[in-house]
Amino acid sequence: MSKGRKIMITMKDIVREGNPILRKVTNDVAVPPSEEDQQILLNMLQFLKNSQDPEIAKRYKLRPGVGLSANQIGLNKRMFAAYLTDDKGRYHEYTLINPKIISHSVNMIYLPQGEGCLSVDRQVPGFVPRYERIKVSAYDLKGTKLEIKLKGYASIVVQHEIDHLNGIMFYDHINKEDPFKLPENIPVESLY
Numbered sequence: 138m139s140k141g142r143k144i145m146i147t148m149k150d151i152v153r154e155g156n157p158i159l160r161k162v163t164n165d166v167a168v169p170p171s172e173e174d175q176q177i178l179l180n181m182l183q184f185l186k187n188s189q190d191p192e193i194a195k196r197y198k199l200r201p202g203v204g205l206s207a208n209q210i211g212l213n214k215r216m217f218a219a220y221l222t223d224d225k226g227r228y229h230e231y232t233l234i235n236p237k238i239i240s241h242s243v244n245m246i247y248l249p250q251g252e253g254c255l256s257v258d259r260q261v262p263g264f265v266p267r268y269e270r271i272k273v274s275a276y277d278l279k280g281t282k283l284e285i286k287l288k289g290y291a292s293i294v295v296q297h298e299i300d301h302l303n304g305i306m307f308y309d310h311i312n313k314e315d316p317f318k319l320p321e322n323i324p325v326e327s328l329y
């Protein structure tokens with residue numbers, strides 16, 4: 138499948154756990170991004186939008202997702218798309234290239250229901266502690282450098298995606314002995 142064209146990503150394009158590409162640190166993307174890379178990111182963003190549209194999701198059997206990294210569609214490229222409504226009801230849409238967390242809070246948060254992943258076809262119970270606030274540097278589709286401050290749910294989603302780009306899965310953060318044990322000596326709160 139050529140990913141440089143406008144195409145519709147479906148679940149068959151999503152790489153699942155066990156595939157070694159999910160454990161690789163992805164390569165930086167050339168900036169400004171090529172037209173091909175821009176189109177790939179737009180296809181990824183559209184997948185997320187489609188997956189959250191009940192009719193389209195049903196028709197194409199899409200699992201709803203809020204974030205998708207390029208290695209999750211088999212591409213070794215440091216970029217991701219995210220599309221979500223946060224815990225304050227604010228809407229977020231990102232297509233970020235070479236993202237990097239440049240600073241973060243001490244305080245941490247977690248989703249009480251745990252995290253899920255389009256590349257993981259099973260429930261993995263446990264708390265995934267994430268920084269409550271992060272500042273991210275990245276490039277947008279035009280190659281413009283951005284600095285974005287995120288908190289709450291959006292911060293969690295973006296950390297999940299940047300982890301993917303570093304070969305890290307969400308369950309790597311779950312305590313091995315007790316999946317519901319949280320880090321000690323750090324303030325950690327449930328998001329909801």
Ligand SMILES: [Zn+2]
Pocket residue numbers: 253254255256297301
């Ligand atoms: Zn994931």
